[in-house]
Amino acid sequence: MGTLKKAEKDIHPMDDLLRMDRIPHIWCPGCGIGTAVTAFAAGLAKAEIDLKKTCIVSGIGCTGRVAGYVKLDSFHTTHGRGIAFATGIQVANPDLKVIVFSGDGDLISIGGNHFIHAARRNVNMLVICINNFIYAMTGGQVAPTTPLATYATTSPFGCVEPPFNIPYLADSSGAVYVARWTALHVRRLTNSIAEALKKPGFSVIEVISPCAMYYSRINRLGDGLDMMKFYHDNTEIRHGEDTKNLDIGFQTKITVGKFVDRERPTYMDSYNKWLSGTKKD
Amino acid sequence: MKANPRDVNSGTYYMDGDVAAGYGALAAGCRFIGGYPITPSTEAAETFARIAPKAGAVFIQMEDELGSIASIMGASWSGVKTMTITSGPGYSLMMEAIGLGAMIEAPFVILNIQRGGPSTGVPTKTGQADMMQARWGSHGDYEVIAIAPDSPQELFDYTIKAFNLAEKYRCPVMIMSDECVGHMSEKVVIPPAEEIEIEPRRFYNGPKEKYLPFKPDKDLVPKMVKAGDGYNLYITGLIHDERGYPIKNQIEKGKSQKLPTRRLVDKIRLNADKIIELAEEGMDDAEVVVVSYGISYRVAIRGIEIARGKGIKVGHLRLITVWPFPDKKINELASKVKAFVVPEINYGQVVFEVERCSHGQANVVLVPHGGAGVHDPDDIAEAIEYAAKEKKKIRKVIEWKTRLEKFVFEGGYKLNK
Amino acid sequence: MNPIITAFTNGIKKSGLELSKVVVVSDIPFEPEVIKEIGVDFFHVTRGRAIAFGTGLKLGNPDLKIVAFIGDLMTLGGNHLVHSGRRNMEMLVICVNNFVYKEIAGTLAPSVSPGFSAFSTFERPFNAPHLANSCGAIYTARWTAMHTNELANSIANALDKRGFSVIEVLAPGPNFYKDINQVNYELLDFYYKNSVTKNNVDTRNVEITSEEKIVTGEFTDKEKSPFIDTYNAQLGKILGDKFIPLGGQSGRD
């Protein structure tokens, strides 16, 4: 998307979904975030929801910049608090559909508490979590998703902490829709986003994305294309797989698919039920 | 006590300020850093993570800044020297815990590499706008020590000093550096271990059953023990007595009750003269004094040069420790000079303290800068010139209109090209 | 005395640990007399930060045995809980669950407004053992405060293990957070009678709902390398002789 000429820009099919006046974007060559944003834009179009009533919230980080490129009411907030911010929007105006689009460090590390609590409450929002196994914006620090023994600048002798299995965490906290794709699975990711957008409740889509600048460079895994090839050869689609079997190690096989799709009353459902109860008293 | 040779990577280096701070922490005997990545401070954490394991020290990247600071306080009470590394937004998250640190008198150091604020602001560029936050950011009354280094060498030296002060006064010590100093590469000389003076922890040596965790010595600082040594400690963040037991609620009618928290502020206020470190230059016949700290100090040097070239007698006072504030020194100077000029990379913070301490005897001129850059020395020079000429006593901080401000708001600057 | 503290005291005694090496970190104030009587070190820290504080204590001195009491039902401190579970930081977390669950308690429930309980009454509470288990805790259990013996045994078992252990204790009290001695015994008895012990069941099935009995028991009990061991092994592997392991005497001043 970075080098579109003016004439091409005018006819770009995502013109009305992306802020073309902000292009070129900040992401490095080989990064998967742009692909995920494209899939998101396509998913938005496919879901045929009222875009006026849709807004997007991001935290801080490379993925945190997504909100700035999507042409919806968009908020770029503080580190880790995207979900909390979105909760406020959703509860104050339940007609809105909120998407939280952020990275693993933002959502799972500093924002971990809001993640599990929003899942527990089942607040109506879609969380798209780009997982690149590292803090990229600050220069390649270890993340809670960094696989064991993997190198990062703050784990110069190999990561010593087991990584989070994000689908399992989301599932056990109470999310109603959990899926995982890689930046390679664009079509399936698009479909998944379109599906999750229509689902009431707390939905989580994890997108495994290459970070050619830090994760691949520090661990000598080649460039973005090499990572895409790796995803091609080492991913397995297993819908409905038990979320506890979805751990990712260093360059191990990655299981992708839609794992959880269930019904639970959303926060606003329970709230309104409780409210009508108190009114009777 | 001297530093442990194992901790000191002696030699002459060309390194940036953040890295120097990492080396300084280890040399000071730091054994634990709990941190969380934030631009522009990460290099300090990365350095420590790289050099610590060879010295038996540990770096852990916590889940957030709230966790980082809570963990270093725990480590501090387990008997080791500790530090955390952050920048503005992370610093704001640490505010509650800084109060806890003051209350349980855990010695620890916070390295704050300031950036442009407020909120996310300009992450990759400099600022000096957390200065008042360092002093007032947590709820309740407490006092802290804050140091503002101006070069990578000082980030090494004053990191060690910060640890020493923390151990001596058992209070949170802040190193209020900024992105410019943190990312500035210069020569850094790490001296041999025997030349580095280290303040050991004030451990209690008496009989176990007689130990009172908050019974102060003469200088109002109590002695410490390690958790797990059988002292049956009771340490709480509630207001507590000498035993550490919480004080019960309301004051009984008619009875006088002094809260023990008074000591937390007194131990710094009454020892302020021992803590404060200043540097001054050209003060003898000065008409105008420039008060500066951190990176602004180095920019001000050039500004003063220009002003002196025009024949103005300018003195330069550098605040190495910004908190506790040198009230007496400013007051004393105020009676001698015409005006103070305070360049800082914010829209007025420490300048209000200078105004307060000058007691209306001298004018106070602020040369502001919003951050994401440093002053134009010409602005400082012009402000000095103005201050030297102004005969009226002006009853407020005079905010100097900088070239940047004129350019942005009057010069037809276009943001959206 | 509060039954949880009784159970805790008994549990520590049963575990045979050296008491001076046990450090309790809590965000609920304990009575100083109780701590003196048990004979451990005690830290009362800001709300929700007990686990993070304990992490620092443990890494500062790996010989310590850390017990963290969290009284806010993982609200403020939820993040520290999940991440310490992931790291398998060696400590025992006793999670005191004081929520007032109207549906279960039926007529017995005090008419407490939602603001008082840890969660608004209409919100679904966490399935704490399952959350802990999914984050990597090696030991999870749930008891009511009335299960004094079982709780004591459970605490002893957990203290015996090296890794992140979580025990949820159901102890209804309107504002437990404020004062550990505020216990509603009537409600406690109701909880006790409405519970059923099922050891080793899948933690997915132990959610507290209004329809079914509360499942108590020891649910998870597995072995996993604790953080300090993983740390020492990994850095030892890469750095060899240059590495000074954590917990080795040489590494400490």
Add this chain to the structure above:
Amino acid sequence: MKTNSKAVMTGTHILIGNEACIEGAFYAGCRFLAAYPIEPAIETIERYLKRSADVGATFIQMEDEISALAAVIGASWTGKKSLTVTSGPGFSNMMEHLGLGVMLETPCVIIDVQRAGPALGIPNRVGQADMMQARWGSHGDYEVITLAPSSPQEMFDFTIKAFNFSEKYRTPVIVISDEYVAHKKEKVIIPLADGIKITPRRYFKGQKDKYLPFKRDKDFVPRMVDIGEGFKFHVTGLTHDDKGYPIMLEECQEYNVHPILWKIRNHVDEIIEFQETGTEDAEIVIVYYGATSEVALKAIKQARDLGIKVGGLKLDVVWPFPDKKIAELAEKVKAFVVPEINYGQIVSEVERCSYGNANVVFLSHGEKGIDNADDLVSAIKLALKEEKIKKGIIEYQNQAGRA
């Protein structure tokens, strides 16, 4: 008692400060509260919940105070007037988002019911030690408006004022109350629904594609829109231009942050409010706010009975600080006496603004109980005795002395 709407309970009530505060919020049109319960602010949440179904207001109990303020800022952008309540420890946790509120220029109100600190302090004991934190607690440069009520009636009035200020200047506004005022039970008069002017949100009314979220009016305040109206705007906590797009340059930093300060600094005269008692002929002026107001009035009366000419200056709006007023008084009076339930916060501002023209006597009030005026009267006597102007604050200490 008559009520003309469910939100506005017009009439005379006996309420505690915390309850009055919520009534004020409803009166001002607040319909969203996100909070985490904390002593001594709990009654606010209870009151809100009790009335929320009738008023049609939303409440969410968040997992911590960090998320509470984040949610409030989010909710404010949906067009609802939003509020959060807390006390010292929670207020400290909110510091980062106070900065976000400033940067996004989001109207919202924070109620801080101060308790004794630092750290956990004493949860249900009065304190006034968050005063400087309210002004300086977040990183970076910003200005806040802070109101300090001294009675339940003022809790009601000032909360409304706070909402009005926040809408007028598009900024977070803090109502800094304390345990004493929050739990004091007194008569509160609630006027008719149209009795107090409510400032509406400054909405943008132009064409949708012309909307710039940070394009400032003449008074430096930009206009707002709601989420979900199709404006497709972007806002960020990064330094940004009129469009809300980040630009990492010092010119933009100047362009963005300086006007945020100007919108308060250039309107201080419209914002600042204070009440004077007998300052016309006063030799000594007590500067007070919040919980110490009652005892200050008592001391003024006692001292006047002794023949000392004492006046009082009650700060209704503490931030921005009334620099000019203090400087003006300093030239007339001999000394200021500042009683505060802390170890010296606002007193240093009084010192700053007196420019060496008057002595400043500080009293750390409360050792003999909050309503005991003895120490304050003694402090007044001390101030009267001092002939020369001292360099620095004079602290009055009773016999107990320093710890």
